[in-house]
Amino acid sequence: MAADVALDKTRNIGIAAHIDAGKTTTSERMLFYSGRVHRIGEVDEGNATMDYLPQEMERGITITSAATTYFWNDHRINLIDTPGHVDFTAEVERSLRVLDGLVAVMCAVGGVQPQSETVWRQANKYAIPRLIFINKMDRMGADFHDVLHQVRKRLGADALALQIPIGAEENFVGVVDLIEMRAIYWEEDDELGETPVYDEIPSHMQSKAEAFREHLIVSLADTSPELEAKYFAGEMPTVEEMHAAVRRGCLHGGLVPVLCGSAFKNKGIQPLLDGIVNYLPSPLDVPPVEGVRPKHDEPIFLHASPEEPLAALVFKVVTDPFVGQLSYLRVYSGKLSTGQTVYNANNGKKVRVGRLLRMHANRREDVQEAMAGDIVAAVGIGRTMTGETLCNVDKPLLLEQISFPEPVISMAIEAKAKADEERLADALGKIVAEDPTFAVRTDRETGQQIISGMGELHLEIVKDRIRREFNVETNVGKPQVAYKETISRVCEGRGRFVKQTGGRGMYGDVEMRLEPLERGEGFEFVDATKGGPIPREFMPSVESGAHDAMEAGPFRGYPVVDVRAVVTDGSSHDVDSNDVAFKIASSMAFREAYTKGSPLLLQPVMLVEVVTPEAHMGDVMNDLVSRGGNITQMRPSPGDTQTILAETPLANMFGYATSLRSLTQGRATYTMEPHSYEPVAPDKS
């Protein structure tokens, strides 16, 4: 199919699910039915098409946001993969930024699990229209109506069943389509479920189906005055009117259509694809995105039109063994062509777009042009980082940055063989470009390379990748909490770097005031000098000198955060002043001031969510409190369980999985995500 699919026939969607709910299997089936993949890949055999990194196949979890394009009913669907593991909530946030609609896959047995709640809350934050697919209807204990109830109660969603299942567990054979009022079956001898059979609703379900349809119509009438008038006049809405009302409600009214099936048994996928096309938004249905002109605060609103200035967001960078660095882009407005020179508004560099690729599950297709609303991967645009904006050279603009949590766990890493050191540095550099939640630094005292990330699993996966993709064997240290440090009061310092030993000398002189910022505010740099004691051209070096000093704080050697550096004065020399001298002088001024600012140590605090059977609640809470946890919420959950939320220092959470298992005989589950950085009590720092 040609690349010029109309915008209103484009869908940029993601699939979110609690781990194991069947997200991969469902994506896989969607690709299969769309005719782009010719053999159904089974996750259990480790060859699903979306999970293409080797370690994902082994672990059976999906961690990258690869975007895959396929077609259904003349519509182009760009499926953006969202990860399911809690260590990767930042990845989820990042993909939510660039997609327009979401399919939430839930397990018909497990129902609404903690991870589904987390993703749901994130999707609420971006007001993303969504559908629910209740999967695994074939499994023992599958209960469509119970999950529907949980969705309403626990997620507070205005969930509306568009189908009800026919049979359950091993007798699940199909669904009743409540809009068309017909049964859809997938027959046993149609092993791949390619040909749904449409039939009358079985007589024993007729009255149930009518009751559900009545509920559906009443709910839709609530959202549409025309349908309401019709309903009160005793008239039935047409099928088209119902589809239109569901679409409207889903796009603008917070309505969540609910479908069901069994991805594994190949049942229910075609109606799900229809649902995506019928109800989820096209790029034209979503509000314009907001950008700003660099150095101006005035906002610009960008509409999904090829006529507007180019605005494209890099939402994922991967190093591909065949083509090099691939940057996944969402084009919000304007158009992008191969050969075009564009401007990276974040790093101020111009880059020429070498190739543009559309990624299908099993092949890539070269395209000449990507239009507003589209998702493509660009090759050869230099060292672009995740979150950067590409725009027209003559119309610079910045899209809102994607916010990522700070890495919370770190460990030392080194190449086993000395000869591999350079390759390791190269590998780490590439992974940093791909993954904004991953960082590398060198410990000033020990000279060790320290990597940090979102959790133990995250760092383990990085180590795996270094071995597989870059062929470097490494030794790693024990995972440690990634502390940071900051100051607690205003302080001042001066740095003079002067050398006059024959030839050209060095002269830099900086006076600096440091001020504490609120937690999470990062770093600000202000030039408050009067009368130009430091020539303007050296100011960027002064800023970068402060940055250097912050990499390893003078207090305990951890990265410094949450300070404002204000340059108050300084002096220069006509001949001897240069960038290097000012950079060094600035670092010296920063360090001198810092030690006078009552520095303190900051530690990562995690939001821990435990779901435990009622009987073990006391033990779980006592244990959390003994770990320094601050219990912030308790609420009853379905099936005699309780959900406990606590904010707990990460330092006390090592080995928690084992401890929770033994406290509850393995009956409790937990998730954990970075919450904030807080001062460590003075006696412990």
Ligand code: GDP
């Ligand atoms: P993900 O972690 O959400 O991507 O889940 P997967 O797609 O990897 O599925 C997890 C497990 O559930 C795999 O063993 C699948 O074979 C199985 N599974 C997925 N869908 C279904 C289903 O509809 N019915 C049953 N019985 N098993 C399923």
